[in-house]
Amino acid sequence: MSPDRETPVTADPGETPTGTADARMAADVPPELLAQSLGPYLRAWWLRVRGGDSGVLPVVLAMVVVAVTFQIITPQHAFLRPSNLVFIFGLSTVYMVLAVAETVVLLLGEIDLSVGAVALIGGVIAFKLVQQPGPGWPWWAAILAALVSCGLIGALQGTLTARLRIPSFVVTLAGFLLWSGVLIVALGGADGFVNLDSTKFDQRVIYDLVQGAIVPVAGWVLLAVVVGAAGTALWLRAAGRRRHGLVAPPMSVTAIRIALVALVGAAVVAICNVNRGTSLKQVDGVPWVIPIVLVVLGAWTLALQRTRFGRYIYAIGGNPEAARRAGVSLAAIRTWAFALCSATAALGGILLGAFFYGEYSTNTADAGQLVLYSVAAAVIGGVSLFGGRGKPIHGVLGGFLIGGIAYGVSLLNLGTLSTPLQYILPGGVLLAAVLIDVLSRRGTGSVTHV
Amino acid sequence: MTEVNEAPEGASSYGDGGEPLLRLRGIDKHFGPVQALYGVNLDLPAGRVTGLCGDNGAGKSVLTRTIAGVHQPDHGQIFFEGRSVHIRSARDAAALGIETVYQDLALADNLDIVQNMFLGRERLRRGLLDEDSMELRAGETLSTLRVTTVRSIRQPVASLSGGQRQAVAVAKAVMWNSKLVLLDEPTAALGVVQTRMVLDLIKRLRDHGLAVMVISHNLNDVFEVADRIAVLYLGRMVAEGPAADFDRQSVVEYMTTGGANGRPSEPAGSASSEG
Numbered sequence: 001m002s003p004d005r006e007t008p009v010t011a012d013p014g015e016t017p018t019g020t021a022d023a024r025m026a027a028d029v030p031p032e033l034l035a036q037s038l039g040p041y042l043r044a045w046w047l048r049v050r051g052g053d054s055g056v057l058p059v060v061l062a063m064v065v066v067a068v069t070f071q072i073i074t075p076q077h078a079f080l081r082p083s084n085l086v087f088i089f090g091l092s093t094v095y096m097v098l099a100v101a102e103t104v105v106l107l108l109g110e111i112d113l114s115v116g117a118v119a120l121i122g123g124v125i126a127f128k129l130v131q132q133p134g135p136g137w138p139w140w141a142a143i144l145a146a147l148v149s150c151g152l153i154g155a156l157q158g159t160l161t162a163r164l165r166i167p168s169f170v171v172t173l174a175g176f177l178l179w180s181g182v183l184i185v186a187l188g189g190a191d192g193f194v195n196l197d198s199t200k201f202d203q204r205v206i207y208d209l210v211q212g213a214i215v216p217v218a219g220w221v222l223l224a225v226v227v228g229a230a231g232t233a234l235w236l237r238a239a240g241r242r243r244h245g246l247v248a249p250p251m252s253v254t255a256i257r258i259a260l261v262a263l264v265g266a267a268v269v270a271i272c273n274v275n276r277g278t279s280l281k282q283v284d285g286v287p288w289v290i291p292i293v294l295v296v297l298g299a300w301t302l303a304l305q306r307t308r309f310g311r312y313i314y315a316i317g318g319n320p321e322a323a324r325r326a327g328v329s330l331a332a333i334r335t336w337a338f339a340l341c342s343a344t345a346a347l348g349g350i351l352l353g354a355f356f357y358g359e360y361s362t363n364t365a366d367a368g369q370l371v372l373y374s375v376a377a378a379v380i381g382g383v384s385l386f387g388g389r390g391k392p393i394h395g396v397l398g399g400f401l402i403g404g405i406a407y408g409v410s411l412l413n414l415g416t417l418s419t420p421l422q423y424i425l426p427g428g429v430l431l432a433a434v435l436i437d438v439l440s441r442r443g444t445g446s447v448t449h450v
Numbered sequence: 451m452t453e454v455n456e457a458p459e460g461a462s463s464y465g466d467g468g469e470p471l472l473r474l475r476g477i478d479k480h481f482g483p484v485q486a487l488y489g490v491n492l493d494l495p496a497g498r499v500t501g502l503c504g505d506n507g508a509g510k511s512v513l514t515r516t517i518a519g520v521h522q523p524d525h526g527q528i529f530f531e532g533r534s535v536h537i538r539s540a541r542d543a544a545a546l547g548i549e550t551v552y553q554d555l556a557l558a559d560n561l562d563i564v565q566n567m568f569l570g571r572e573r574l575r576r577g578l579l580d581e582d583s584m585e586l587r588a589g590e591t592l593s594t595l596r597v598t599t600v601r602s603i604r605q606p607v608a609s610l611s612g613g614q615r616q617a618v619a620v621a622k623a624v625m626w627n628s629k630l631v632l633l634d635e636p637t638a639a640l641g642v643v644q645t646r647m648v649l650d651l652i653k654r655l656r657d658h659g660l661a662v663m664v665i666s667h668n669l670n671d672v673f674e675v676a677d678r679i680a681v682l683y684l685g686r687m688v689a690e691g692p693a694a695d696f697d698r699q700s701v702v703e704y705m706t707t708g709g710a711n712g713r714p715s716e717p718a719g720s721a722s723s724e725g
Contacts, residue, residue, distance in 0.1 A: 246582060246586070322558045
């Protein structure tokens with residue numbers, strides 16, 4: 001125990017010596033705790049990035065690299081056209097929702113390999129239930145039924161993992177195969193399909209989840225509301241902490257964060273509001289799916305950061321023994337996490353069907369690829385495979401990156417190479433992300449369990 | 451007070467008549483064929499620090515875990531504030547006011563200090579975690595205990611030194627108005643300054659009227675803080691009494707051989723069960 005690590009260190013990281021011990025300690029400390037103004041804040045943030053806790057930085061950098069690369073190599077430099085970008089938004093939302101679902105289980109230090117198959121089951125349930133003629137359920141009841149059914153599937157898998165302590169990858173691998181088979185039966189054979197009739201109201205609503213768009217003006221209004229609400233929440237939070245005499249990030253940092261949110265949001269709305277139809281039929285506006293994903297992101301962020309359930313998920317991922325001694329029911333939390341993961345995945349499955357113009361078939365629905373992409377998206381986004389580290393926003397950003405890569409590859413005129421590359425590229429990126437995860441944990445010496 | 455008379459030594463051995471907060475009588479515990487505890491008697495009075503000594507494998511940890519609710523005794527009784535109690539879980543123990551700081555500290559590395567201190571007992575406001583109130587309370591507790599070396603109580607435990615972690619674990623245990631705190635090797639991994647701090651902290655707990663049991667190999671620390679000393683040898687309580695009745699050599703003899711030459715503090719009950 002070297003005594004120099006015990007001594008209080010000056011609050012300004014700019015003045016600390018750049019020895020490895022100090023860099024390592026600073027690496028784990030959120031920058032707002034060290035700095036009360038912008039300059040030191042940025043320096044503290046950079047120290048943290050260098051120490052391995054880079055947060056969303058790698059995934060954002062990777063997005064820039066992917067965007068620039070595909071813009072250069074796609075024919076006619078078409079990658080960044082608004083119509084393509086909106087298509088990527090739509091495709092990515094499926095991966096985003098699945099990655100957020102997977103994040104919940106990854107945080108526990110477990111893995112769910114059945115998210116893809118369960119998502120497809122959920123989608124098919126919802127699509128079947130709104131059929132007219134057929135069950136003719138209202139759209140909301142069909143969606144609810146899909147979420148609840150998949151939640152029960154997740155609860156079953158979670159119970160096997162949590163109570164019997166069967167490794168989750170075995171349980172969910174079995175689930176992946178089993179539900180993939182059930183899916184084929186549900187679709188009515190290997191070349192069966194189910195599709196939505198967009199002239200009927202309840203089917204139209206589900207179809208419009210991805211295909212429908214908000215009128216351009218309403219998009220701007222919605223953006224103003226979202227930024228206003230998020231900004232107020234951030235600002236009030238910081239102000240409340242200052243009022244209680246607690247450390248809060250510098251006001252300039254809060255302002256920059258709000259400005260960044262507004263900027264990104266404005267870019268998205270502007271891109272979506274460009275006419276992406278033909279000269280005969282105008283198509284524009286923000287797809288409904290974008291606010292839907294924001295709601296999923298917001299709900300899961302709230303659940304994980306501000307509720308006991310979320311806190312216990314992190315605690316179990318960090319040190320299950322500590323959680324157990326604190327009186328946390330490991331089995332209950334794990335079971336609920338698996339159940340809610342599967343319910344969230346069901347929503348992803350419904351979005352997937354809506355994205356493919358309301359048609360579900362065994363061709364559009366590849367459970368294996370979906371699970372690969374969703375795990376990859378979460379890990380690429382910055383969620384640790386070892387549990388306890390990561391946030392829903394990481395899954396969303398990772399899902400966007402994966403969607404961009406998948407679509408970018410399909411834009412290239414590669415012929416037979418196109419399909420293999422859709423596996424090879426995300427696979428390579430996933431490996432890189434896991435390497436970053438492992439190396440950064442080794443760097444900070446904070447591997448909690450292996 | 452009537453029950454105190456059943457105790458082999460009576461109330462007089464506490465020096466000034468402190469009533470035992472916790473009394474163990476005839477605790478047996480075995481794991482399969484291995485007998486870990488043989489008819490252990492132990493008194494933990496309020497406002498006293500009891501040092502529990504014993505060599506490796508003497509049963510210190512099992513005894514601690516029995517009080518903490520992790521293990522249930524096969525035979526024997528536990529009295530808390532004069533009432534017979536069954537402590538079946540850590541939650542039961544916490545409800546009585548018994549807190550344990552294990553040697554491995556049981557902190558989640560990825561959570562920050564406040565989150566660790568409130569783990570399992572988070573404060574809520576409108577259904578959501580009340581972070582500000584928890585942070586203020588944790589900060590208060592840490593400053594009462596003069597834990598001032600941490601840079602921020604919002605830093606993850608992964609970034610703390612061993613001494614800081616120990617301090618957080620102790621603070622976590624005493625934040626709950628507990629009546630009895632069990633400390634398993636609280637100074638084992640600490641430097642000089644932090645050991646000093648933890649020992650001072652233990653004395654402060656005693657001055658607040660808490661019963662404290664310190665399990666330690668370090669006899670310097672035991673003699674520094676303990677008012678009473680209890681020695682386990684191969685699962686038997688071979689000596690128990692006021693610290694003044696012991697010296698370093700006699701404790702070492704009890705720990706290594708189970709007996710000492712003509713020391714008067716050996717309890718009759720334990721001695722007769724040796725055979």
